[in-house]
Amino acid sequence: MSLRTLALVSGAYDLLLGLGMLLAAPQVARLFGAPEPVPVVNAWLNGVFALALAAGYFWAAGDVGRRRGYLWAAGVLAKGLGAGIFVLDHLVNGSPNAFLVFAATDGTLALLTLALLLRTE
Numbered sequence: 001m002s003l004r005t006l007a008l009v010s011g012a013y014d015l016l017l018g019l020g021m022l023l024a025a026p027q028v029a030r031l032f033g034a035p036e037p038v039p040v041v042n043a044w045l046n047g048v049f050a051l052a053l054a055a056g057y058f059w060a061a062g063d064v065g066r067r068r069g070y071l072w073a074a075g076v077l078a079k080g081l082g083a084g085i086f087v088l089d090h091l092v093n094g095s096p097n098a099f100l101v102f103a104a105t106d107g108t109l110a111l112l113t114l115a116l117l118l119r120t121e
Helices: 003-023 025-031 040-061 068-093 099-119
Strands: none
Touching (some): 003 040, 003 068, 003 099, 025 040, 068 099
């Protein structure tokens, strides 16, 4: 897989997540066995954050050679820390098991991004 392809995949993932949080936050929460967000504005803000990440991935995919810094920040740091936070929350606060899907997905994307960035240094 190329770094460009991975940026597009990561962008699509965050785009879908962001739209879900903005347009159907209560339904998305129920789907993952979580209580509805209160206040819902917190979910909407998370949706905005995910859409911003998606836009950055699509921008970076246009010229991965010159926009690698974004992939380090969003693809390795944000996704890697996000995966760790999902696991920590599950262990400490008993968040739903379904949240571990996000940990696995974000963690996998972070590790793939790291590997591809290091491979193409």
